[in-house]
Amino acid sequence: MVLAVGCLMGTHRLAAQDAPQIIDEAALNQLTQPDPAAGGSVDDASDKPMGIDILSLISKGGVFMIPIGVMSLLVVTLGAERLFALRGGRLVPSALNRKLEMLSDPIDTFDPEVAYQACRRHPSPTARVVASLLLRTGRPLAEIERIASEAAQREADRLAGPIRWLYLATAITPLMGLLGTVWGMIRAFHDTTQLAAGQNKAEYLAEGIYVALVTTLAGLIVAIPAAILAHHFEGCLTRAFHRIEEICFLVAPGLERFTGRMRLDFDGRLVPLTSAKPPVAPPAERPSSKPPGMATKSPASPVR
Structure with missing residues (x-):
């Protein structure tokens, strides 16, 4: 009996050794894949691209x-100069x-002499436009307003000259880029x-x-700020000359x-229009002392 049981146990051990072992596929994949906590930082550091050195x-x-580079210096110079020149x-x-507002209230008592002296004390585009208007005192109102509009246009063109370089x-x-x-x-x-x-x-x-x-x-780095500055300065000029036109119409x-x-x-100074000296007429020809109708005789030639 004991011998039979021993034979059965030996046969069972041999069968267990000869049977194929079952391998867990999930455990195998975990062994073959790298541990992200251990080796991932090294690989990421080696694969990370280097930054771009702009200079x-x-x-x-x-x-x-x-x-x-020359155009960038031009944009910076003109931008700084126009920021100072186009202040309100x-x-x-x-x-x-x-x-001018005080002199125009009421308008019936407006004094051109005081207004002209105020323009001379505050030299500016506004003063030049208003002075050109005051110097047309005595002319029809339509002509005065036309002169003021032309003077304002000249001042605007003069101030807009540097802005054209920004547009360029x-x-x-x-x-170029x-x-x-x-x-x-x-x-x-x-x-x-x-x-x-x-x-x-x-x-x-x-x-x-690249x-x-x-x-x-x-x-593009130079052109984009230049466009922004040009539009900003153009808006400043537009607002300022709208105000100048309002002052002129006032x-x-x-x-x-x-x-x-x-x-x-x-x-x-206000002077009458009749105080101007009349133009001097050219001197008249000296009248002849001989009565009209008498012809001047030429001396007779000697008879040979």
């Missing part, structure tokens, strides 16, 4: 970066504005064709293209009562 990239832009107090001085920078700087990019891409494709068969042409071409795009980036009715009677000289 070194700009230096690779080549000679096309020189005119773009310089275009429409508050003291002159208050003085807005238009031409991106074209695009020209540099096209030339850089032509060089990149040309140099790629000259590489040997074993070299990596795709990597070389990619490097050439360097070529530097000039376009620089052109002052002009006060000159209507002098039409045909008084005028303002360049010293700022």
Whole structure:
């Protein structure tokens, strides 16, 4: 009996050893995959791309970066100068504005002499436009308003001159950048064709293209602020000259009562229109002492 039980147990051990072992697939995958906590940081650090050095990239832009740099200096200079020149107090001085409003209330007592002296004490575009209007005292009201509009247009054109350079920078700087990019891409494709068969042409071409795009980036960096400044300054001029026109239309009715009677000289004094000296007529020819109808006889020639 004991022998039989021992034989059965031995047979069971042999069967267990000969049977194939079952392997857990999930455990196998966990063993074969790397532990993200242990080795992931090293791989991510090695695969992370390096940042772009802007200064070194700009230096690779080549000679096309020189005119773009010049335009950037022009934009910065004009922007700073126009910010100072187009301030509200310089275009429409508050003291002159208050003085003209006080003289125009009521309009029937408006004094052109005092207004002209106030314009001379506060030199500005407003003062020049109003002074040109006051110097037409004695003319019809329609002519005075036309003269004021023409003077305001001249002042606006003079102040808008530097702003046109900002518009030029807005238009031409991106074209400079695009020209540099096209030339850089032509060089990149040309140099790629000259590489040997074993070299990596795709990597070389990619490097050439991203360097070529530097000039376009620089052109846009200059053009966008130039466009913003140009529109800002144009808006400042528009608002200022709307105010100047309002001041002129406020002052002009006060000159209507002098039409045909008084005028303002360049010293700022009201003088009658009849006080001007009449033009001097050219001297008349000296009349002849001989009575009319008598012909002058020429001396007779000697008879031979």
